[in-house]
Each structure stands twice: as structure tokens, then as C-alpha cells.
Amino acid sequence: MVQGKVFKYGDNVDTDVIIPARYLNAPSPAELAKHCMEDIDADFVSNVKAGDIMVGGANFGCGSSREHAPISIRAAGISCVIAASFARIFYRNAINIGFPILECPEAAEKINAGDEVTVDFDTGVITDLTTGETFKATAFPAFINGIIENGGLLPYLKAKQAKEN
Amino acid sequence: MGMTMTQKILAAHAGLDSVKAGDLIEAKLDIVLGNDVTTPVAIDVFEKAGFDRVFDKDKIAIVLDHYTPCKDIKSAELCATARNFARKHSITHFYDVGQVGIEHALLPEKGIVGPGDCIIGADSHTCTYGALGAFSTGVGSTDMAAGMIAGENWFKVPAAIKVNLVGKFNKHVSGKDVILHLIGMIGVDGALYKSIEFAGEGVAELSMDDRFTIANMAIEAGGKNGIFPVDEKTLDYIKGRFTRPVKIYEADPDAEYEREVTIDLSTLKPTVSLPHLPSNTKTVDEVKGMPIDQVVIGSCTNGRISDMRIAAEILKGRKVADGIRCIVIPATQEVYMQCITEGLTEIFITAGCAVSTPTCGPCLGGHMGCMAAGERAVTTTNRNFVGRMGHVKSEVILASPAVAAASAVAGCVADPNDLN
Structure with missing residues (x-):
């Protein structure tokens, strides 16, 4: 369960605005976090607090394959991203690093910037404490849950190899 | 099924x-x-x-x-x-x-x-x-x-x-x-x-x-x-x-x-994507004349030998317009060498282009052609997102090598079919 204030953005938030390529030459999470979202929301980094929640529209994370994008969002303090839909590479990358993302078009539409929101990852229930509305996110398939439960793709792979040997 | x-x-x-x-x-x-x-x-x-x-x-x-x-x-x-x-x-x-x-x-x-x-x-x-x-x-x-x-x-x-x-x-x-x-x-x-x-x-x-x-x-x-x-x-x-x-x-x-x-390929006209999404398309005849500062011909999308030949055919005997920076980047060493042996490099340089060693460089605003605030480029690259080729207030228009080369010569977004 996480709780935080919402930072809301529109459709087609691309990886170039999440973390511009000019910062990809220094890929440490702390360094990337300093520049997260700066081309569309210069104040994001100074306003975000640990545990806050990002809400986006359709096709969130489109564009480049840079894993630096979910890494920078997480390192900035965001606890999860809720969107109407995710671009597929961003979706894989978030799962692979064990960063929770939820697909929920209704929540993405109705939650407002600045609302206080809780997310229960076990049930997929999203609650907007400010408006009192609740939403149910699409559940992950069991296979993906396995990756998340192991803490990401590589620990999952390590566990799988250990089992085979 | x-x-x-x-x-x-x-x-x-x-x-x-x-x-x-x-x-x-x-x-x-x-x-x-x-x-x-x-x-x-x-x-x-x-x-x-x-x-x-x-x-x-x-x-x-x-x-x-x-x-x-x-x-x-x-x-x-x-x-x-x-x-x-x-x-x-x-x-x-x-x-x-x-x-x-x-x-x-x-x-x-x-x-x-x-x-x-x-x-x-x-x-x-x-x-x-x-x-x-x-x-x-x-x-x-x-x-x-x-x-x-x-x-x-x-x-x-x-x-x-x-x-x-x-x-x-x-x-x-x-x-x-x-x-x-x-x-x-x-x-x-x-x-x-x-x-x-x-x-x-x-x-x-x-x-x-x-x-x-x-x-x-x-x-x-x-x-x-x-x-x-x-x-x-x-x-x-x-x-x-x-x-x-x-x-x-x-x-x-x-x-x-x-x-x-x-x-139907026969109905297509030269097409561009205006800032800031690749889906923001217009045919070039709808937007020609838009002022530009830079042209980039290259990238994983359009840096192959046919792209170089198309650009060279248009630039041959012509000059890059005053005030326009035209950067040509053959995508591989083989393409670069072909450009030299086929005389394309000479055409580019004579026309006033900068010819670079292979790199992704400007496509992602990395180096070799970043733009300042207020500048606009016609490029043969693949993304025109906010800040993609440099300053957050610069703009990228996606186009084919023919449109990019014609635009370099005209000094604005141009239709290659209009060249004399």
C-alpha cells in the first residue's frame, strides 16, 4: 500500500521529456532523478516528495527504450505510475526493474493533480482520498506477478536458474 | 486459426x-x-x-x-x-x-x-x-x-x-x-x-x-x-x-x-510530421515556406546509401541556402565510403553541407547538431518530441531525404517537386 500526492500529466508523455537524452551520459539513479520531467514540468523535482504518485493519460512512456525513464521517476520519489495505457517498452522496463505501474483509464481520467491517493497493490484498488472515489486497476497476469514478486527480471532469472541446477 | x-x-x-x-x-x-x-x-x-x-x-x-x-x-x-x-x-x-x-x-x-x-x-x-x-x-x-x-x-x-x-x-x-x-x-x-x-x-x-x-x-x-x-x-x-x-x-x-x-503508394505526396508528435502529419505542399534553421540528413531511419543518393541528386549543382546549417551523416562506414567513391561527398561539401562520421548524434539531441531556443529543423530522423534535438523550445519537422535536401536549398520547408 502506498499513499501520496498526485502529479498529473496528459497523453503521450514520452521518454524524452521524462528524462532528456542530454542527461543519459550520467546514468546513476540520483543523477537522473535531478532532471526527471524537467522539459514539461520544471518544478516537478523540487515539489515531489517520497511516496507521491504520477498519473498519466494514454501511451505513457512512448518513444525511446531508455530504462533511465522509469529509473528516474522512481529515484525522484514516485511510488507508482497510474496511466490510461502504457507504451510497451516502458511497461516492460518498469516491470523488469520491479517498479509498480497500473493501467486504469478511469482513474487516469478522474484523479486530479494534487489529490491524495492510495494504491493497494494486492487488490489493485486505487482510492482518491480527496474525492472519495475508488477505482480498480487491470490485474497483472500471473507470470508478470512472478517477476514483480522476485523483485525484477534478473532476480527472477537467478531464482529460475537456481531451481534448474 | x-x-x-x-x-x-x-x-x-x-x-x-x-x-x-x-x-x-x-x-x-x-x-x-x-x-x-x-x-x-x-x-x-x-x-x-x-x-x-x-x-x-x-x-x-x-x-x-x-x-x-x-x-x-x-x-x-x-x-x-x-x-x-x-x-x-x-x-x-x-x-x-x-x-x-x-x-x-x-x-x-x-x-x-x-x-x-x-x-x-x-x-x-x-x-x-x-x-x-x-x-x-x-x-x-x-x-x-x-x-x-x-x-x-x-x-x-x-x-x-x-x-x-x-x-x-x-x-x-x-x-x-x-x-x-x-x-x-x-x-x-x-x-x-x-x-x-x-x-x-x-x-x-x-x-x-x-x-x-x-x-x-x-x-x-x-x-x-x-x-x-x-x-x-x-x-x-x-x-x-x-x-x-x-x-x-x-x-x-x-x-x-x-x-x-x-x-495506395500512387496517392502519396511528400509528407512531413510537424512538432511535437510523429502523427502530426501534413503533406509538404500544405506547409511549405515554414522558416527553418537546420537540416539533418542521416540517422537509423534515413542514413543509408539510397537516402544519400536522393539527397545528392537534389543538392548537385545547388547550394544550401544562406543561414541554413545542413548536416549530412552517412549511417555506416560502408555508406560513408560509398558516398566518397560515388562522388556524393563532393556534392554535399560543394553545396555547403557538413559531412559527419557515422553517429546518432543530433537525432536525440546528443551532439553534432543540437539546436538553440526558437530554432527549427527539417530532419530525416524519427522523433520530433519536445526537446528532442536540443533546447526545449526548438522544433523538429520529420521528413524524407528529398524534402530535407529541398528544404536545405530553399531555406524553408520545401517540396522537392517545386525545384527548378
Whole structure:
């Protein structure tokens, strides 16, 4: 369960605005976090607090394959991203690093910037404490849950190899 | 129910008789690719998770193309990390300055990828190799690490969109106009999670370079991959390059497509994408005259020899307009050398262009052509997002090599058909 204030953005938030390529030459999470979202929301980094929640529209994370994008969002303090839909590479990358993302078009539409929101990852229930509305996110398939439960793709792979040997 | 080309390749690599859209599978990989931006992140997770061996040194490609020749000390450190890893693990397909080209032009040219392959690359434009009749898709760094470790990865079998191509091109229309038109038609998420399967008599009209350009931008419609059927042109292209056994997959006649669209090549006009989304398309005659500051001809989308020839044909005997910076970047050393032997380099330099060694450079606002606030470029690259080629207040207009070259000469967005 996480709780935080919402930072809301529109459709087609691309990886170039999440973390511009000019910062990809220094890929440490702390360094990337300093520049997260700066081309569309210069104040994001100074306003975000640990545990806050990002809400986006359709096709969130489109564009480049840079894993630096979910890494920078997480390192900035965001606890999860809720969107109407995710671009597929961003979706894989978030799962692979064990960063929770939820697909929920209704929540993405109705939650407002600045609302206080809780997310229960076990049930997929999203609650907007400010408006009192609740939403149910699409559940992950069991296979993906396995990756998340192991803490990401590589620990999952390590566990799988250990089992085979 | 029959399978699409993509589904057949995935089924074969998962050791299954058949798959259907939505199935989660684990498929064997023929090639795992990374570049100087994504490989160091993959190496970090690879080593932190306690792995010390790659599955097959011959099936990994590491291509230092984004910030090379290194633009600064931080980039040099990234390249050093990738270089040391490649040496430590004796990676066969490792390309550094002097041999390197832009990855998605380089791998087909070197015969590292071919028909029927299952390929992942930690670069979103890895979908380019679908032009060869391969399943090829972009992934992140952790996926690259997993691929390097296990030689396989997980996939959700995609549903498909079929794009029927009919007719023949008019003058100054090429593959870039096809893909920009398609993205304008279906939107930047029109193919989200799906494969884009090209088919129809119009495929034969397309050169391999046109097909690479089209497959390259499947991701710009949200696609998982774009794929072309294998024909004589494909087999001619791979001759003398690709040495592994060729596996040709064809879609079943009763394969299922979620959506079918038809593009009549003879109705296409030179097309551009205005800022700030690739789907924001107009035909060039609707927007010609827009002032510009820079032109870039190159990239994994349009840096191949046909692109260079198209640009040179327009620039021959003409001059880049006053106040315009025109940067030409052949995508690989082979293309660069061809430009020299065919006299294209002389045409570019005489016209007033800067000709660069292969690099992704300006396409992602890395180096070799970043823009200041308020500047605008016509480029043959693949993305026009906010801040993509430099300052957050600079603008990118995507176009074909013909439109880019004509715009360099005119000093504004221009239709190549208007040149005297």
C-alpha cells in the first residue's frame, strides 16, 4: 500500500521529456532523478516528495527504450505510475526493474493533480482520498506477478536458474 | 486459426506448434543488441545480480553509436564500460569508432541479422530488422541483460495490424512518406502492443532501404514490431552478408488481423510530421515556406546509401541556402565510403553541407547538431518530441531525404517537386 500526492500529466508523455537524452551520459539513479520531467514540468523535482504518485493519460512512456525513464521517476520519489495505457517498452522496463505501474483509464481520467491517493497493490484498488472515489486497476497476469514478486527480471532469472541446477 | 508472420516466428522460437495473440511465451533469441547508452545500464544490472557469463558471445552485438566519437568525459566513461565488458566476454559483434555505424543500419549491412530471426535490442528502433522478415523489437537494459544471460526472454504474442500496400510511387516519394502517412493515419498509439504486418503487391515496389525506413518507425505508431514478407529483393540484399541458414516464414492465409488498412503508394505526396508528435502529419505542399534553421540528413531511419543518393541528386549543382546549417551523416562506414567513391561527398561539401562520421548524434539531441531556443529543423530522423534535438523550445519537422535536401536549398520547408 502506498499513499501520496498526485502529479498529473496528459497523453503521450514520452521518454524524452521524462528524462532528456542530454542527461543519459550520467546514468546513476540520483543523477537522473535531478532532471526527471524537467522539459514539461520544471518544478516537478523540487515539489515531489517520497511516496507521491504520477498519473498519466494514454501511451505513457512512448518513444525511446531508455530504462533511465522509469529509473528516474522512481529515484525522484514516485511510488507508482497510474496511466490510461502504457507504451510497451516502458511497461516492460518498469516491470523488469520491479517498479509498480497500473493501467486504469478511469482513474487516469478522474484523479486530479494534487489529490491524495492510495494504491493497494494486492487488490489493485486505487482510492482518491480527496474525492472519495475508488477505482480498480487491470490485474497483472500471473507470470508478470512472478517477476514483480522476485523483485525484477534478473532476480527472477537467478531464482529460475537456481531451481534448474 | 492461422498465424501472422510475427506469430509464426515467435512460435518457432518458443518451440511451440502454434501461438495466438495474448499468449505469454519464452522465446529463444538469435541476437541481443545494445548501444553505448543502454549497454552500461545492462552491464550494471547484470553484474549486480551476480551473473558472470553471457549465453553466447556470437549472439550479442554491442554498438557504440549514440554519443560517439565521445562528446564528453561522461560519454567516454560509458563507452569504456561497454568496451571493457565486450573485451572481457570476447563479444564477436562489438563495434567501436572506426568500424562503428548506426546500429540499425550496421547490423543488416554486416549480415548479423536476417530473415526468420528473433531479435531484441536495447534501443527502440530495433524494430528496423523487420524489413528482413525477422521478428525484432526494442526493449530496455534489464531485458538486454536477461537476454545476454539466458539467450531467451518473455514476450506477449502480439495481435496484428495488416497494412496492404498497392500502387507505385510518384517522383520524390519514398519509404519515409509511407511510414509518416501511416502514423498520421493510425496515431502514435495506433499499433500499441501490436505487430504491423506489411503485405500486398506494393511491397515489391519498395527498395530494401525503403523497407528499413518503414519498419524502423513502427515504434512511432506504438508497434511492438513491423515486418515485411521475404522476397527476391530481401534475398538479393542478404547475399554475401548473412551466412546463417535462411528461414522464411509466411503468414497463413487465415491469419487474424485486428485491423486492415490499405495505402495506395500512387496517392502519396511528400509528407512531413510537424512538432511535437510523429502523427502530426501534413503533406509538404500544405506547409511549405515554414522558416527553418537546420537540416539533418542521416540517422537509423534515413542514413543509408539510397537516402544519400536522393539527397545528392537534389543538392548537385545547388547550394544550401544562406543561414541554413545542413548536416549530412552517412549511417555506416560502408555508406560513408560509398558516398566518397560515388562522388556524393563532393556534392554535399560543394553545396555547403557538413559531412559527419557515422553517429546518432543530433537525432536525440546528443551532439553534432543540437539546436538553440526558437530554432527549427527539417530532419530525416524519427522523433520530433519536445526537446528532442536540443533546447526545449526548438522544433523538429520529420521528413524524407528529398524534402530535407529541398528544404536545405530553399531555406524553408520545401517540396522537392517545386525545384527548378
